Amino acid sequence: MNKVRTRIAPSPTGDPHVGTAYIALFNRCFAHQHGGEFVLRIEDTDQQRSTDKSEQDILSSLKWLGLTWDEGPGCEGDFGPYRQSERSDIYSDHIQQLLENGSAFRCFCTPERLDELRAQQMQDKSQPGYDGHCLSLSQSECENKCAADEPHVIRMKIPGSGECEFEDMLRGGVSIAWSQIDMQVLIKSDGMPTYHFANVVDDHLMEISHVIRGEEWINSTPKHILLYQHFGWEAPAFCHMPLLRNPDKSKLSKRKNPTSIRYYEAMGYLPEALLNYLGMMGWTMPSGEEKFSLSEMEASFDISRVSLGGPIFDIEKLDWLNGKYIREELTDEEFTKRFAAWAFAPEKVAQIVPLLKQRVERFSDVASLGGFFIDGSLEISEASFAHKTIDSAQSAKILQFTLWKLEALEQLDRDAVEVELHALAAKFELKIRDFLFPLFVALSGKAVSTSVIESILILGIDIARARIRQAILVLGGISKKQAKALEKEFCNF
Ligand code: GLU
Numbered sequence: 001m002n003k004v005r006t007r008i009a010p011s012p013t014g015d016p017h018v019g020t021a022y023i024a025l026f027n028r029c030f031a032h033q034h035g036g037e038f039v040l041r042i043e044d045t046d047q048q049r050s051t052d053k054s055e056q057d058i059l060s061s062l063k064w065l066g067l068t069w070d071e072g073p074g075c076e077g078d079f080g081p082y083r084q085s086e087r088s089d090i091y092s093d094h095i096q097q098l099l100e101n102g103s104a105f106r107c108f109c110t111p112e113r114l115d116e117l118r119a120q121q122m123q124d125k126s127q128p129g130y131d132g133h134c135l136s137l138s139q140s141e142c143e144n145k146c147a148a149d150e151p152h153v154i155r156m157k158i159p160g161s162g163e164c165e166f167e168d169m170l171r172g173g174v175s176i177a178w179s180q181i182d183m184q185v186l187i188k189s190d191g192m193p194t195y196h197f198a199n200v201v202d203d204h205l206m207e208i209s210h211v212i213r214g215e216e217w218i219n220s221t222p223k224h225i226l227l228y229q230h231f232g233w234e235a236p237a238f239c240h241m242p243l244l245r246n247p248d249k250s251k252l253s254k255r256k257n258p259t260s261i262r263y264y265e266a267m268g269y270l271p272e273a274l275l276n277y278l279g280m281m282g283w284t285m286p287s288g289e290e291k292f293s294l295s296e297m298e299a300s301f302d303i304s305r306v307s308l309g310g311p312i313f314d315i316e317k318l319d320w321l322n323g324k325y326i327r328e329e330l331t332d333e334e335f336t337k338r339f340a341a342w343a344f345a346p347e348k349v350a351q352i353v354p355l356l357k358q359r360v361e362r363f364s365d366v367a368s369l370g371g372f373f374i375d376g377s378l379e380i381s382e383a384s385f386a387h388k389t390i391d392s393a394q395s396a397k398i399l400q401f402t403l404w405k406l407e408a409l410e411q412l413d414r415d416a417v418e419v420e421l422h423a424l425a426a427k428f429e430l431k432i433r434d435f436l437f438p439l440f441v442a443l444s445g446k447a448v449s450t451s452v453i454e455s456i457l458i459l460g461i462d463i464a465r466a467r468i469r470q471a472i473l474v475l476g477g478i479s480k481k482q483a484k485a486l487e488k489e490f491c492n493f
Contacts, residue, residue, distance in 0.1 A: 002207075002209055003036055003037070003207070003209065004030070004031050004034035004035070004036030004037075004209050004210060005031065005036050005037050005038075005039060005206065005207050005208050005209050005210075006027040006028070006030055006031040006036065006037075006038050006039065006208065006209070006210050006211075006212055007027065007038070007039040007040065007041055007203070007206065007208050007211075008020065008023055008024045008027055008038075008039075008040055008041075008069075008213075009040075009041045009042075009043045009199060009202075009213075010040075010042065010043065010058050011042075011043045011044065011046060011049075011050065011195075012042055012044050012050045012051060012052075012054035012055035012058055013046060013049040013050055013051070013054060014054055015054070015057065015254070015259065015260035015261075015262065015462070016054075016057045016058045016060075016061035016062070016260060016261040016262060017259050017260065017261070018244065018252070018259055018260075018261055018264070018274075018278065018313065019214065019243070019244050019252065019259070020058065020062075020261075021061070021062060021065055021067060021261055021274075021275070021278055022241075022244060022278045022281055023212065023213060023214055023241060024038075024040075024062060024067045024069075025067060025275065025278050025279060025294075025297075026212055026241060026283075026303070026306070027212045028067060028069075028298070029279075029294075029297055029298045029301040030210060030212060030301060030303055031070075031210075032298045033298055033299070033301040036209070037070040037071060037077075038069050038070050038071075039069060039070065039071045039072055039077075039079070039082070039206055039208065040059075040062070040069035040071070040072030040073065040075075040082065041072060041082050041083075041084070041202060041206065042055055042058075042072075042073060042082060042083040042084065042085075043084050043195060043198065043199065044083060044084055044085045045084050045085070045192050045193055045194065045195060045198050046195075047085070047192065050085075051410075053411075055073075055083075057262065059073060059074070061261035061262060061265070062261075064261070064265060064271050065261065065271045065274060065275050066271060066272065066275060066294055067275070079205065079206040079207065084193075084198050084202065087198070087202070088191075088192075090201060090202075090205065091187070091193040091197065091198055091201060092191075094197075094201050094231070095154055095186060095187050095193070095197070097231065098154075098156070098186070098230055098231070099154065101230070102157075103156065103157050103230035104154050104155065104156050104157065104186055104230070105134060105135055105137075105154070105155055105157060106134065106137070106142055106145075106146070106152045106153075106154055106155075107130070107133075107134040107152055107153050107154070107155045107183075107185075108134055108137070108145050108150050108151070108152040109130075109133055109134060113133075114130075117130075117131055127179060127180065128182075129181075129182035129183065130155060130182055130183040132183065134155075135157070151189045152189060153185045153186075153187060153188055153189050154185070154186050154187040155183045155184060155185050155186060156183060156184050156186050156197075156223065156226065156227065156230070157183065158178055158181050158182070158183050158184075158223075158226065159178045159226075160178070161178060161179070162177075162178055163175045163176065163177050163178065164176050164177075164178060164181070164221075164222035164225060164226065166221060166222070166225055166235075166238060167237070167238070168218070168221075168238055168239060168240055169210070169212075169237055169238065169239035169303060169304070170239055170240065170241070170303070170304070170306055170308060171240070171308070174218065174221075176219065176221075176222050178222070180219075181222050181223060181226075184196050184197075184223050186227075196220060196223050196224065196227070197227070199224070200224050200227040200228060200231075203236060204228070204231070204233050208236050209236050209237065210236055210237045210238075210239060211236045211237070211238050211239065212239040212241060212303075213239075213240060213241065214240065214241055214243055215240040215241060215242055215243055216243065217240060218240045221238055221240075239303060241282065241306065242281075242282050242306075242307075242308050242309065242310050242311055243310060244281060244310075244311055244312075244313045245310040245311065245312050245313065246312070246313065247312055247314050249310060249312070252313050254465075257313065257315065258462055258465070258466050260462045261274075262460065262462050263462035263463065263466065266459075266460055266462055266463050267376055267463070268339075268342050268343075268374075268376070269318070269322050270322055270325050270326065270329075270338075272293065272294075272325060272329070273318070273321050273322040273324075273325040273326075274318065274322070275294060276291060276292060276293070276297075276321060276325075277317070277318045277321050277322075279292065279294075279297045280311075281311035281313065282306045282307050282308070282309070282311040283297075283305060283306050283307075284305070285297070285300055286300055286302075286305075287300075290321070291321065291324060291325070291328075343374045348373070348458065351454075351457070351458045352370055352373055352458060355370075355450040355451070355454055355458075356369055356370045356450070359450070369449070369450075370450070372443070372444040372445055372446070372449070372455075373455075373458060373459065375445070377466070377467070377470055378444070378445035378467065378470070379445060380441060380442075380445050380470075380471060380474050381474060382474060382475055382476070384441050384445070384447075384474075385437075385438055385441050385471075385474075385475060387434070387437055387438075389434060390430075390434060390437060390438065392475045392476060393475075393476075394428075395437075395438035395471075395475055396472050396475040396476065396477075396478060397486065398424075398428065398435060398438050398439070399438055399439065399442055399468050399471055399472050399475070400472060400478060400483075400486055400490075401424055401428075401486075401490055401493070402420075402421070402424060402439060402468065403465060403468045403469065403472075404487075404490055405420045405421075405424060406420070406456070406461060406464065406465065406468075407465070412456070412457065412460075412461050413457075414453060414457060417453050417456055417457070418453055421435070421436070421439075421452070421453065424493075427493050436452045438471070439452045439468075440452055441471065442467050442468050442470070442471035443455045443456065443459065443464060443467050443468070
């Protein structure tokens with residue numbers, strides 16, 4: 001076997017997801033167990049959604065978990081750059097090859113034509129996808145349109161019939177009919193490559209031998225395999241890992257469970273326990289032992305033992321394991337050191353102190369006023385929300401609308417939060433003090449506390465989100481039906 005090289009290729013478009021860490025862990029174990037390398041590549045071709053902040057968060061969260069990479073940003077190897085936005089020339093050269101050998105074509109269809117086509121296909125209940133309209137353009141028609149700078153994309157050709165067959169390391173033979181595969185856009189009208197194109201070019205040039213990724217990509221694999229063929233390259237081995245699930249078996253999503261690694265860090269989980277827990281997702285040690293370290297997992301790893309039944313990410317089980325680590329792995333001295341480093345992180349303390357200083361008379365007042373900054377979930381009940389004019393239903397609604405607003409914010413900064421909260425208060429026709437009341441209680445457990453905006457900024461969006469969600473539950477929750485009605489109202493609010 002050639003040298004084993006695996007990779008993860010996160011897109012920096014959101015929170016550092018526990019699913020990314022799970023896939024990274026299995027890639028790293030597989031590579032290291034075979035004496036190979038584990039690469040990290042940033043897939044930031046979606047320029048509108050990619051942010052530096054998200055990239056930094058992903059990198060620092062993986063490092064926090066101990067999931068370091070052998071090559072990638074900050075650890076340059078022979079196959080860089082490891083950020084797709086720095087590889088544009090490579091993609092331009094490569095698309096040229098496909099245009100020349102006739103396996104890709106320019107498509108000048110306007111967005112209006114594509115919309116009509118889609119609408120027609122929906123009406124006919126036929127397979128959605130591009131109809132090949134521009135395949136019939138002659139060479140000179142194409143050249144004239146290019147000379148006139150007509151906007152266009154470049155698409156890949158797909159066989160008209162038959163099946164794409166490939167081996168998945170966990171599933172064995174997979175076959176998908178070509179009729180289900182769209183003539184994928186490879187280069188967008190702004191000249192940027194799509195995920196599919198950049199991903200294949202990079203996996204080849206970075207000599208990735210095994211593509212181990214989430215099963216949501218399995219239906220894209222025919223396009224990737226075809227691209228390898230179009231280039232005349234050998235395809236890597238493919239392995240599609242089962243997706244993490246909520247205890248109710250639905251796909252893990254932040255609407256039901258916190259999914260950001262930052263949340264688990266902020267809640268005071270030990271990174272080694274969380275990593276161990278991710279290792280239990282679909283995998284068991286040959287010995288059956290549930291508590292194991294990264295190096296133990298790497299030493300005993302065997303990808304064929306991964307089970308395809310959707311692994312459940314269950315916070316109660318994680319709590320149990322984390323507690324076991326705290327008791328069995330930390331001496332009292334280590335506990336003290338690590339707890340202090342977590343609770344009194346200098347950047348956090350620096351934000352909290354000015355808020356508390358104005359309000360306390362003695363140090364002994366600090367814990368009761370500021371304890372909520374390090375608490376996990378708060379002791380609240382419906383009675384905590386008792387207010388002279390706002391009843392429980394309205395409190396729940398205020399909290400839900402605030403949650404949606406916060407989730408939609410791209411940057412959680414003071415001005416943005418302030419503008420949103422004031423705008424919401426006005427829409428509710430409430431004085432800002434009354435409007436903020438349920439938020440005070442949800443975030444701090446108390447009716448009077450430090451400023452809501454400061455609290456959100458210090459707690460961070462992950463903890464703030466979890467607390468607001470917990471408060472809505474305490475207030476009786478919002479049923480699916482109510483949520484639908486509220487969502488409609490929120491959109492027109
Ligand atoms: N950029 C893709 C993602 O965000 C990578 C998928 C793959 O591993 O091919 O998940």
